[in-house]
Amino acid sequence: MEKLDMLYEGKAKQVFKTDDEDKYIIYYKDDATAFNGGKKGEISQKGIINNKVSAVIFNILKKQGIPTHFEKLLSDRESLVKSVEIVPLEVIVRNVAAGSMSKRLGIEEGTILEKPVLEFCYKCDELNDPIINEDHIQALKLASEEEVHIIKAYTKKINEILIVFFKERSLNLIDFKLEFGIHKGEIVLADEISPDTCRLWDVNTNEKMDKDRFRRDLGNIEEAYKEVLSRME
Numbered sequence: 275m276e277k278l279d280m281l282y283e284g285k286a287k288q289v290f291k292t293d294d295e296d297k298y299i300i301y302y303k304d305d306a307t308a309f310n311g312g313k314k315g316e317i318s319q320k321g322i323i324n325n326k327v328s329a330v331i332f333n334i335l336k337k338q339g340i341p342t343h344f345e346k347l348l349s350d351r352e353s354l355v356k357s358v359e360i361v362p363l364e365v366i367v368r369n370v371a372a373g374s375m376s377k378r379l380g381i382e383e384g385t386i387l388e389k390p391v392l393e394f395c396y397k398c399d400e401l402n403d404p405i406i407n408e409d410h411i412q413a414l415k416l417a418s419e420e421e422v423h424i425i426k427a428y429t430k431k432i433n434e435i436l437i438v439f440f441k442e443r444s445l446n447l448i449d450f451k452l453e454f455g456i457h458k459g460e461i462v463l464a465d466e467i468s469p470d471t472c473r474l475w476d477v478n479t480n481e482k483m484d485k486d487r488f489r490r491d492l493g494n495i496e497e498a499y500k501e502v503l504s505r506m507e
């Protein structure tokens with residue numbers, strides 16, 4: 275597999291074309307941003323850790339019947355994935371109130387939600403990824419009704435699988451963000467699932483083991499990411 279031109283560079287990853295038009299290579303960087311780029315930094319080894327954590331999780335989801343873009347790990351920082359067109363939605367699932375939900379709705383962080391709360395945000399940096407509903411998705415033509423139906427069904431199943439997966443590793447899955455893409459006309463799970471995109475609290479100490487350590491300057495960021503990876507292996 276030959277790595278060709280860079281197609282896209284995001285905050286944490288680069289995407290490269292390959293000599294197979296159905297495949298891309300993703301390269302994971304150590305760059306960290308929060309608050310839509312308002313806070314910038316680097317987390318040493320983050321790219322390596324997120325590449326590996328995401329690979330473990332995508333393989334598990336694949337085994338449980340969720341179609342994903344993930345093909346295989348290529349190196350410490352690179353994965354081979356199916357080429358997809360990203361649906362411009364951030365699909366957020368919340369099991370416990372935290373972050374922007376706590377702030378926006380005045381719910382104390384840590385409040386257990388009776389059932390998972392699903393949110394959609396419009397992936398648009400200029401607009402600050404605004405929260406939207408299913409009617410907005412149709413109005414903006416971001417996805418068809420059928421695609422939204424499939425995305426919701428996959429998301430619900432992914433949450434059920436990941437709650438158990440993380441609990442077995444003494445981590446509470448507080449919330450997380452998913453992105454989907456279209457490959458050959460089908461919806462597939464894309465992007466990454468890692469401590470950058472999930473809130474994970476240690477079951478015993480409630481310690482935050484995710485990007486909130488960076489967002490909130492809590493220290494020991496690299497150690498927390500490493501610990502999450504070590505619990506995957």
Ligand code: UDP
Nearest residue numbers: 366372373374375449450451470471472473
């Ligand atoms: N999230 C993400 N990328 C984003 C926004 C949110 O991965 O651009 C994840 C975040 O890590 C958390 C969940 O989605 O696990 C919910 O985030 P929230 O809406 O509370 O936003 P934040 O507090 O990150 O601003």
